[in-house]
Amino acid sequence: MGETPGSHRQGPVTSEQGPAGRGPAGPGGALVARPGKLGLPAAVALVVGNIVGTGVFLLPSSLAAYGTVSILSMGVVTIGAIALAVVFGRLGARVPASGGPYAYAKDAFGEFSGFWNAWSFWLTSWIGNAAMAVVWVNYVNYFLGWTSLGGQLALALVALWIPALINLSGVKNIGWFALVTAVLKFIPLVFVAVVGLFFIDGANFGGFNVTGGSWPAALSTAGALTLFIYSGVESATIVAEKVTDPVRNIGRASVYGVLICAAMYMLSTFAVFGTVPHERLVDSTAPFADAINTMFGGGVGGGVMAACAIVSGIGAINGWTMLVAEMPLAAARDGMFPKVFASENRRGAPAFGIVLGAALTSLVAVYNYFGTGSGFNQILLIATFTTVIPYFFSACAQLFWLVTGARRVSGARLGRDLAITTLAILFAFWMTYGAGMEAIFIGFLMMLVGIPVYIWVKAKRGEYGPRGEVPASPATPPS
Template sequence: MAEPSKKIGIWTSTSLVVGSMIGAGVFLVPSAMASYGSVSLLGWVFSAIGAFFLARVFSRLSALVPKSTGGPYAYTHHGFGDFAGFIVAWGYYISVITANAAITISFVSAMSTFFPALATNAAAAILTGLSAIWFLAWINTRGVPASGRVQLVTTILKLLPLLVISIGGLFFIRAENFHPFNSSGGSVYDAINATATITMFSFVGIECATIPADSVENPGKIIGRATMLGLLICTIVYILGSVSIMGIIPAAQLKYSVTPYADAAAIMFGNNARYWASAGMAIAAFGALNGWTLIQGKLPYAIAKDKLFPPVFGRQNKKGAPYVGIIVSSTFVSVFMMMNYTKGLVEQFRFLLLLSTLTTLVPYLFCAAAFVIIRLKIKQSKGLPAAIIVGALAFAYSIWAVAGSGQNTVYWGFLLLMAGIPFYVWATYKKNSELKDVSEV
């Protein structure tokens, strides 16, 4: 366990939330929503409201169950026991390493603006991706404080271009670009539902401050504050950024743009601004990869400490870093990343991304329910009705998010979760055998 003097505080914890939520994918959302019209802004509002209730759940859980390393896994385990905790952890772990491979690919893509060979030379792209993965793996083996410093710096650097475009762009908007209000061809309700489904993934990562709880100063207070502050910062950036870009670039042009933030920057400051917008995208991906690398080490560590994962994942180095989990996870990330650049394996990699979508959302479902269960166990009536309402609304939003991910995603994601059962049976057998040996002694 990390020494108290080496634990992270409010700003580093907040940067972990913001840095993990704002990845390279967020830079493409305005283009994805352009065909719906300005009604898509309401999709952001709907997602932000749902994310608020989830943030409240994680904030309250961090106070009710402080020092519970593992975030969604720890809370689900506390509320529902070994099996539910393992299933959530299994799916979440696979989704994290798959997402890290996708983030690495986004980083390489952003860097191709400065090094065009990365867009055409698979070997160069793979080498760049592997360098990013293993450099950040090394940083994270230096301990949470070292990773936290990188996260804080990259979060500040990624926010700067986003804020410049989000706030500065308000002075360049043209009112006619917001018309028509709804160009989706369907009802306003359907348009909001569709755009909210697109935007909800931009709030994934809201739980990240809860996962390294054993490395946070006064986790009962700091984690909750960092989670709510991180949500506020991201919501402001997301909504203002969409307003500015939709107001600057006509919808007919925006929906075909593959670099909407860079295009907006070029209109605002000239063509050379594309480079620093692309730099912002690269830093966003790099920072997100750093944050999720920390998570991919801490999560298997927490499961191993509860004897539901191979004990080797519970090992720490002298810096308090779960180095085995970081190394094994980074190896998987490397393999998945290389699949994208290997002819014949690209579709398999995309299929892995599809599978990981559901396993990212299911933990929210369990945590919302676990919050109500844990709160009821306290047997304290003060604030109980409000807690039940918050938990119910977070649960309802999570159900909607799972349904909105699509039938294929739910089907294959469910099979992926079920694939973890043999591992759970093995872990339970080993755990019970150890307990039996101890009792016999």
């Protein structure tokens, strides 16, 4: 896997190199055995739970501002997300090691690329959790109505540290919590998606393009909003060691998870568009609640959907809390992160990574409530940028192995894989563009901070020079 100090480049790790469920290469290339504890249903639930956070509950009103062209944009983006999920499945079968994008970049391009992807994803995990906690607080306040900044911050900290405690209790509890919250969050959403189809009125749909500009521009802008809702497609790859039979189940969990979310996104958005009049939907702060109230009358929809969003948000934060520790855990085992990230408690949980991630996320939450007025938007877009970098590298890693012939794929299979991989690369590139220039600039600066960390880790390992060799001292000239 990539260049290792003092050794030649080794061949790629494949499923033939060890039984399913084995971990990444340890010192000397030996595979580290770690039993999987997440079956396929739990792995799918983890993917779904991480993709479906709280943003879906506001998505229809955001897209309504562009017209029904946004439904087309959602379809285009969904195709890209599915392509990315297929690529992750291919890579997960080829490199069944925890760390996902980190392991793939390191395997294809060397250890520094692997480190940078791990660093980028680590930033994503704890920054993005703060954004989800802020939205979660808004839904909790539907019932509590806490208006003080201190009270809202306290609720955000509850949203961050309850999942942290669940993660510290072990992977079985994480999987159970992910499965339960995934089911609970889907009940009302599927209800709107299916039952709402019987209440659709064609007069409620707005025009195809209501922006006043060209429809391709509207398609692109609406797509930029839709791009963000598929973050989390890589979740199963990050915890590959904890997935039962990762060679088979990582790909299945990734693709099944995206397909489930895509079906729910498309159907529910279409149903809301057709049940809530367009002029009211554009200004709605609770589009799913408005849809339920339109279908059945009364005001029960708001409470039902607020409760659904609360369950959805805490489930997503739980899943991402797991990822915020698992990525540096995998990197630390390879000597790419400080050793302390590889430490685990008695229940097999990476305790240091979980606690540090929750602490850093808490600081970001403090910044949101007591910093600048635009703090939330900045947090969200920066997290989007740092998410996409590992996506792009992963898709490029798959392209690298295809075009170099390392996978020995030919004929129609090669053409199909190349087409899917190219689509995934374009999708990741588009997501990067959609984050905006300010987020790209700030996110890139945060990624640069990781380079001194990489140097420090290398020095702690006693490695110097490009291949980890200590340069010889210059000969002392004769006197």
